[in-house]
Amino acid sequence: MSRYSLLLLVTLLSLASPSQGQAEEVAGKVGYMSGTLVAQRTDGTIKVLGPKSEVLAGDMLITAKDSYAQVLMNDGAKMTLRPHSNLKIESYQFRKEEPKADNAVFRLLKGGFRTITGLIGKRGDPDAYKLRAASATIGIRGTDFTSRLCATQGCQDENGASAKQIVKPPIVQSPVIGRVMLIQGALIAKEESGKSRKLTLGAPVYEGDVLTTGKQSHAVVAFRDEGRVSLQENTVFHVEKFKYDKAASQESAVLRLIKGGVRVVSGWIGRVNHDNYQLKVSSATIGIRGTKYGAWCYGPCVTGALEGVGVEVTEGEVVLVAPGGSMAVAAGMAAAIAIDTGKPVPIVKVPAGALDNKVPLPESVPVDMKEQFGAEAGTGEPGLYVTVHDGHVILVQGDNKIDLGRGETGFTNEQVLSRLTATPVFMGNDNAQINSESSNNSPNPTVNQTGCVVK
Numbered sequence: 001m002s003r004y005s006l007l008l009l010v011t012l013l014s015l016a017s018p019s020q021g022q023a024e025e026v027a028g029k030v031g032y033m034s035g036t037l038v039a040q041r042t043d044g045t046i047k048v049l050g051p052k053s054e055v056l057a058g059d060m061l062i063t064a065k066d067s068y069a070q071v072l073m074n075d076g077a078k079m080t081l082r083p084h085s086n087l088k089i090e091s092y093q094f095r096k097e098e099p100k101a102d103n104a105v106f107r108l109l110k111g112g113f114r115t116i117t118g119l120i121g122k123r124g125d126p127d128a129y130k131l132r133a134a135s136a137t138i139g140i141r142g143t144d145f146t147s148r149l150c151a152t153q154g155c156q157d158e159n160g161a162s163a164k165q166i167v168k169p170p171i172v173q174s175p176v177i178g179r180v181m182l183i184q185g186a187l188i189a190k191e192e193s194g195k196s197r198k199l200t201l202g203a204p205v206y207e208g209d210v211l212t213t214g215k216q217s218h219a220v221v222a223f224r225d226e227g228r229v230s231l232q233e234n235t236v237f238h239v240e241k242f243k244y245d246k247a248a249s250q251e252s253a254v255l256r257l258i259k260g261g262v263r264v265v266s267g268w269i270g271r272v273n274h275d276n277y278q279l280k281v282s283s284a285t286i287g288i289r290g291t292k293y294g295a296w297c298y299g300p301c302v303t304g305a306l307e308g309v310g311v312e313v314t315e316g317e318v319v320l321v322a323p324g325g326s327m328a329v330a331a332g333m334a335a336a337i338a339i340d341t342g343k344p345v346p347i348v349k350v351p352a353g354a355l356d357n358k359v360p361l362p363e364s365v366p367v368d369m370k371e372q373f374g375a376e377a378g379t380g381e382p383g384l385y386v387t388v389h390d391g392h393v394i395l396v397q398g399d400n401k402i403d404l405g406r407g408e409t410g411f412t413n414e415q416v417l418s419r420l421t422a423t424p425v426f427m428g429n430d431n432a433q434i435n436s437e438s439s440n441n442s443p444n445p446t447v448n449q450t451g452c453v454v455k
Contacts, residue, residue, distance in 0.1 A: 024056040027092040028073035035067025035083070057092040061085075063111070075102070076118030082148075085111025090132070099124035108133040108384075112148035117391075133384045136397045136412040143391025147384065148427055154380030155426045173422050175407035177242040178205030178223045179372045181365050184358070185217025185233070202372075204392075204405030211237045213260070218359035224373050225251065227267025228362035232353070235260025240280075244269055256280040261296040261354050265362045266316075281309045284322040284337060284344075291316025291331075292363065296354040310336035312350050320344040374408075374421035383413030387427050 024042055030053045039047045042058035055061070055071055063069055063085045071079045075094040081087060086109040093103040102120045108131060121129035122142045131138040133149050148155060180187065180203045187199040192208040205211070205221055213219055213235045222228050225244040231237055241254035244267075251269045257279065266288045270277025279286040281297050282304055292315040301308030311320050312334035320327050320335050324342030329335045338345045386395055387409040395402050395410040397417040404410045409423040 024058040025092075026054045026074070027057045027059075027089055027094075028055045028071055028077075029053060030055060031070040031072045031078070033067070033069040035069075036064035037067060037069040037081070038062050038064075055089070057089055060088045060109075073104075073118055075104070075120045077104075077120070078116045078118075079113050080115075081113045082111055085113060087111075087113060094120055102128040104129045106131045108147055108149050110149060110151070112146065114144075114146040114389075116144045117142055134412075135414050136384050136395060136417070138386060139394035139396060141392050141394070143393055144389040145391075145393055146387045146389065146427060148386075149384050150380065150382050150426075152382060154424070173245050173247075174374060174409070174420075175206055176204040176224070176373070176405055177207050177239065177244070178221045179203065180205065180219055181222045181228075181367055181372075182220040182360065183217075184219070186214035187217065187219045187231070188212045188214075202403045204408065205239065206406070207239055207242045209239050210258075211235075211239070218357070220360060220362050220365045222365075222367045222369075222372060223253075223267055225253075225267035225269045226367075226369060227253075227269065228265045228365065228367070229255075230263040230359045230362045232261040232357045232359050235262065237262060252276045254278050254280065257295055257297050259297055259302045261294065261298075261357070263292075263294045263359070263362055265292050266290055281311075282306055284309050284320060286311055287319040287321065289317040289319075291318055293318050293329075294354055296351060298351060298353060306337040306342055307339050310334065310347065310351065310354070312354065371402075371419070374419040380424050380426060381411075381413070383411055383416070385424065385427055386410045387423050 030037065030049050030051055033051060037049045039049055039055065040060035040062065041047060041056065061071065061081060063081045063083055065083055067083050069081045073079065088107045088109060090105040090107050091103055093101055095101055102124045104120045117129060117140050121140050126141060127139060129140040131147060133147065138147065180199050180201055183199065183201050188196055189199050189205065190196045190210040191206070211221070211231060213231050213233055215233055217233050219231045220228060221231070223242065236258040238256040238258055240256050241252060243250045243252045253269045253276065255278070264279070266277065270288055271290050274287055274289060277288050279295060281295055282301050284306060286295060291313060293311055293313045295311045297309055299308035306322060311318055311329055313329050313331050315331050317328060317330045320329055322337050322342055322344055325344060327335055327344035334347050334350050335344045336347045386393060386404060388404045388406055390406055392403060392405045395404060395412060395417065397412050400417050402410055402417060402419050404419065409420045409427065411418050411420055
């Protein structure tokens with residue numbers, strides 16, 4: 001931006017800003033920046049900001065064309081504004097010794113930014129941190145997310161970089177492969193990284209998750225291919241592999257029952273190619289033929305033995321395969337692994353724990369697949385887009401809300417509130433630039449300490 005353009009911007013903002021004569025407290029400071037960042041203060045003054053400049057509660061932060069700026073808030077939050085963005089800090093209060101008094105409310109009026117949240121909303125009131133935009137509010141639950149307010153179709157006239165500079169990544173399907181549709185008691189998911197998270201109603205499930213129910217607890221999980229599973233109490237269930245993408249013609253599922261009992265309604269995976277679906281129990285495997293069935297792993301099975309492994313079919317057919325042989329189990333039949341031979345054998349009496357439990361049948365729980373797993377990304381109509389990189393956010397419009405987990409994108413305008421099946425291309429156009437700046441807190445050598453650009 002030229003000195004003349006910068007002076008004109010400051011002059012216009014000054015004319016449009018009424019003087020309020022009220023001092024606001026320092027909320028944070030500017031970290032890395034590239035280009036031009038100005039703050040419109042509550043007292044009517046305009047401040048051109050540079051690295052280490054103070055940011056105040058009440059400030060309207062404005063980035064110019066081709067400009068990025070990182071703001072480091074006092075509670076540890078990091079916000080990186082993209083070009084042509086207006087972000088107002090409506091209120092901000094953080095005292096180390098007063099967690100209950102925490103408060104942070106931001107309003108996005110134009111453009112977008114990426115946020116890694118700090119202590120506000122984590123240590124006291126979970127509703128203390130909010131982002132408002134148009135007719136929606138974003139509630140934060142300790143997360144990393146990108147928000148973008150598009151005034152035009154696909155944000156086409158709002159990209160700070162030129163079309164030649166933009167590298168358009170492919171639209172990637174959401175990594176959410178399942179969602180909790182019913183829960184009683186405790187349900188924990190352990191990720192492949194070793195991180196554990198407590199699941200609530202509507203919480204997402206990812207490939208690699210190990211789901212564990214506690215005592216007197218049960219849950220029903222719906223999967224992206226329209227399959228469902230009920231988890232009994234004291235059950236450990238591993239989603240080892242799950243791929244379902246109609247557009248890419250990908251479908252495969254490898255599930256493992258480590259302990260306890262499940263009832264399953266199979267979905268689209270495996271209906272055409274039966275080998276694409278497997279449920280493993282100890283060293284036995286259950287292959288399906290489009291069906292409803294229950295499986296259990298009790299007693300010795302929990303330590304890896306075949307004893308205590310069984311299946312009972314209510315609709316369709318399964319094939320129970322063990323090292324000692326295989327057996328087709330049709331509707332109305334049950335089978336277990338014989339202790340002496342290791343072969344599947346028919347049984348008349350099903351273990352009491354497999355039948356006498358409080359968990360509902362999975363098919364009895366209603367699931368709106370479009371609501372739970374998203375509407376098509378469409379053509380990028382104007383509105384607010386929110387993509388979650390880690391943690392989760394709650395996107396609220398009036399009396400309606402959706403809970404977005406890692407890898408999911410939500411969209412809202414005055415008429416619509418929806419979860420998208422995939423993230424629109426324009427949400428990733430400048431992620432590389434934002435990520436680079438978010439990890440670099442050193443001052444930009446092309447910007448002096450007053451915030452003026454050095455040409």
